[in-house]
Amino acid sequence: MKELFRERDLTRVGYCQSILEAAGIPSVVRNETLTGLTEFPIPDFFPALCVVNDDDHARAIEILRERLVTDAAASDEEVACAECGELNPGNFEVCWSCGGAVRPVNL
Numbered sequence: 001m002k003e004l005f006r007e008r009d010l011t012r013v014g015y016c017q018s019i020l021e022a023a024g025i026p027s028v029v030r031n032e033t034l035t036g037l038t039e040f041p042i043p044d045f046f047p048a049l050c051v052v053n054d055d056d057h058a059r060a061i062e063i064l065r066e067r068l069v070t071d072a073a074a075s076d077e078e079v080a081c082a083e084c085g086e087l088n089p090g091n092f093e094v095c096w097s098c099g100g101a102v103r104p105v106n107l
C-alpha cells in the first residue's frame with residue numbers, strides 16, 4: 001500500500017478514488033474515520049488516498065495528474081505548490097503531488 005496524496009476534503013479524495021476505480025486500480029482511503037475528530041486541521045490526519053498495489057502507484061499518479069489538470073483547465077483556476085511548483089486545481093489546499101501547501105499563482 002502506497003500513499004498517493006492527502007487532502008482535507010474527503011469529497012475530493014473520494015472523487016479521485018472513483019477515477020482510479022474506473023481505471024481498474026484498487027485503492028483505499030486511510031484516516032477516513034478520523035475526519036472531524038480533531039479540532040484543528042492537521043495534515044497527518046487528513047484522509048489519504050493509497051493504492052493497494054505499490055506497482056500501480058506510478059500509473060495512478062499519471063491518471064490523476066491527467067484528470068486533475070483537465071479539471072483545473074476546465075475551471076480555469078490553478079494554484080502552484082509552494083514546495084514543488086506542481087500545478088493544482090484552484091480549490092486544493094494541499095499539493096496532490098508532494099503534500100505541501102499550495103498558493104494562488106498570481107500572489
Ligand SMILES: [Zn+2]
Nearest residue numbers: 081084095098
Ligand atoms: Zn507539491
